[in-house]
Amino acid sequence: MTKTEWVGADVIRIDAKDKVRGVLKYMSDLSFPNMIYGAVLRSKHPHALIKKINTKRAKELDGVVTVLTHEDVPGLNGFGIAIPDQPVLCSDKVRYMGDAIALVGAESKEIAERALELIEVEYQPLPVVCDPEQAMLSSSPKVHETGNLHNHVKIERGNVEAAFKEAQVVVENTYFTPRQMHAFLEPESGVAAIDEDKNITIWCGGQHPYRDQLQVARALGMNPRKIRIVNTPTGGAFGGKDEITVQIHLALLVLHTGRPAKIVLSREESVIAGMKRHPMRIHMKTAAAADGTILANEARVVSDTGAYASLGGPVIGFAIEHSCGAYRVENVKLEGFCVYTNNGVAGAFRGFGANQVTFAVETQLDMIAEKLGMDKLEIRKRNALRSGDIAALGHQMEASVGLLRTLEAAENSRLWQLKEEFKAKPSAPHKKRGIGIACSFQGCGLGKGLPDYGAASVELLPNGQFAIGVSCPEIGQGNTTAFAQMAADYIRCSVDDIVVLSGDTGHTLDSGTSTASRSIYTGGNALKHAVQNLHNAISPIAAEILCVPEDDISFGHGKIVSKSCPDKILSFKDIAEYITARGLSIKSEGHFIWPVSETELEGYVGIPHLLYSYITQIALVEVNTLTGETEVIEAVSVPDPGKAINPQGVEGQSEGGVVMGMGYALTEDTIIKEGMTLTRNFSTYILPTSLDMPCKIETIIAEELEPSGPFGAKGIGEAVCVPISPAITNAIHDAVKVWIKQIPATPERVYTALKSREVS
């Protein structure tokens, strides 16, 4: 591969200046003349039949423009990425407190909210389904007529029973994980407008504009081409804006009123109505030989998807795929259940089911290491997947596998090398320090059976610059900057001459989602093909101008040069001026379809994956034995992203991921009792603040280049937040000898565990 000029460099984010100065307009910052404000009437019960909806009084309120109910949904009254089981506006039943029943459009936000209070809804409350285990019993009330079990995954290989009998060590435990919230700074919000031909444009944070377009079209019964979706810039998503948020409601308001409309959810509404991470109950039994080799793993995973499916089905599949960690395990018995309840809604969230099972399996591994007297890093090295190995689902690791590389870099880190010194100096005698390590892998792309495709465009602009288009939205992860860097190196121009179009069905080709750690790999590969086509379009023109044969043309450093006469040089601007003068333009496209694993699991889609990113993370904690408080003092994060297109961007992802995974391990949980959300704001939903961050997070990038990736890149957006959680809980064990089996490890839980250890 030729040396890159921009890829691998810490190019400043193209959106940095506008974001830092507060100039950048997010969707909720947009306003239009004559715009109305929307507000959504949410359910008053977690589970109830709707007997009657009366909007008369609300409609009569001065300043109210429209009040819409299920009767006003022209197309399918439902949405959902996998199955449309969530009503746009409920007609006969509500299944959680966030269910939408009516939609008000008014001259002001305050009037809209006042109108909500005037809508009369008659409910007949139903028993609340709040325990996923009980929900699976035939005696349970049904959340959906089809039954409460939404998806069931079962994978068996080898013979676990025989392995359990011959094993030196068997550990068996039940783990519980919380309902983490994405907590993006920008709540679900957007604006929409409609023109005289009933073309609708929706500006709304999201993660896949082309799928939003289809979901809106389906609910409106409209041709998708009449709907334009703009997702960039999105003020944080983390998976929580993968599903429809307010897009359909916005479309309904503009369709029925002809006026522009805006909806901004309050934080409380976002907490109650928005997506969360699936809480899971994981029972795991793991066996190992005397040398630490994992012989078998059995897991039963019950996932609470709440009232609607969204991506709950794929999430449980993904969890099962990752439930043996990034390790070789020959005998597996893995079973997953995705269950409906009245507990909010759960869907995609950075990690996509890996976080929950990684917490379990990485704790199991530490328990085994302790029983065998083995080093915690050594046991991971022994079992680590290598290229060509067969992974838990029976599929071969065909792509680049960087786990060992990350483990070796972690081993050489200052924190690991000096761990005994760090542990020996707690800040007070009643505080104890410990070090924990954990690994994980993260499937990139949508997996087997779900063709994962992408497209990109490149256009030579009249001024000699290039406009590149990739529709994967910029959700804060920095993909637009990475696209610019890759395009500049493919084109052989300056990154400053690249203009990036992103996340807009009106101006970019469908490149799929900004999810699944896939946008760099997809966008990069599509750009590579687009640039090949661009060069093929420029070459004959350059040849014509320079009077040389077409195959004599080469591209380098912002120039087009004749190979035989190196003094014959053109700039891209020369080409642009030449074609502009002749009324021509050059715009090319590139298309890309992901390679997939050769293994097919009959009856399942989305698993297994072909490509994985790998990561090892280490945490140093200090536990206060008088209060149970845990402080993460330092962390080391060693991701294998393939080629780091922008190392600073990878570091940013890594540091943000560590803190998100720390919140998951220590403080964050959306507590729902009897279907009611108790933690409705950031005063009770405990996100880490800047003071809670580790004093130091060291990121060591361990690149294991992926031959199929653009410049060798894979993806890293998700893996960075996964193993840090069990690294922290393993560190708590190292410090105070209690195993954390339920996260978040709040001070009260840690203290209670400490006390029960003393008692027993």
Added chain:
Amino acid sequence: MKVNVCLFGPMRKYRDKDKFQLELEEGATLARLLDHLKIEDRIYIVILINGRRAYEDEPLSDDAEVLIMAPTGGG
């Protein structure tokens, strides 16, 4: 003209094979192909013609590769 069709995921229910070749009249649009396959949900569907997203009023060309799938997502 001949087009090569590939069905994915839930779309497989429309045919006993997921990869097959179809003979269509010259100038046929995607809608004609969908009619032929008796695919009802024409809105919530993703179709790629030679790797590019396409909508149902678009014409097909000889030897085109047509991928038909339900939209989805993943982690």
Added chain:
Amino acid sequence: MTRLHVAIPESIDEALGLLGKWGREAAVIAGGTDLVVELKDRLKSPKALIDIGRVPEISGIRETEGGDVWIGALSTHAEVASSTVVKETAPVLADACAQVGSPQIRNRGTIGGNISTASPAGDTIPALYVLEASVEIIGPKGKRVVPIESFFQGPKKSALAFDEIVLGVKVPKLGKEYVSFFRKLGQRKSLAISIVSVAFAGRCQEPGLFTDVRIAFGAVAPTVVRARTVEKAICNMKLDPKSAQYISKLAFRDCVPITDVRGSQGYREVMACNLLYEGLLEMGRVRKA
């Protein structure tokens, strides 16, 4: 839409006049860190807001002729935390103010507001309890002074009548031989509502020997409470780490916590004891065993 009247009085008399006019329909606002949240959540829907932020009589921190420190109700937590006189003569209050909320909240929120809100988890209140401060109140019948412990009557209930305003707090100085600390256990390091908080002050003339011990806990009862059982036990006793741990266990005697989303009753009881013990240990005044 109902209109909300906002009045910005320039003197305490004008403020009282407005309160008299609007009566129970009015809400007094200073920093607004509690009230604005209540308005947003519609827990309160007053017809008028009386913004006392420009009333001169209730601002400032100064030493009184009687040798006390007077802290005007409008003093922000940041001002109290950085006040030299408070740091020197009532450091436990400066420490407590420094741990309220976040920098933004400490810059807006006032000590008068923290008192008037009467939250059992208000972080300045345990410190004011151990300082044996008193609250100066003004109303239509004139000024009155209420000892801090009599001021609080229950969660969000106080001796303050609807037509009265807190002028300030009068804080007797702790003598040089006094030691004190404030400890707070929250769910995170900043922007945390206390699970339990403790303030301690005591005269310590030789290491490990305390007299005039005052201990107050927050978030373990309907109001902040003085823990008199453990106070008495500590007095006149030589404390070493072991006896400190033992005696701290008496703290729960004066606590009647509840279970809420932040912590269970049982955990709070134990934490009251352990926070006190930890504070005693870290104060460095406990005699080495």
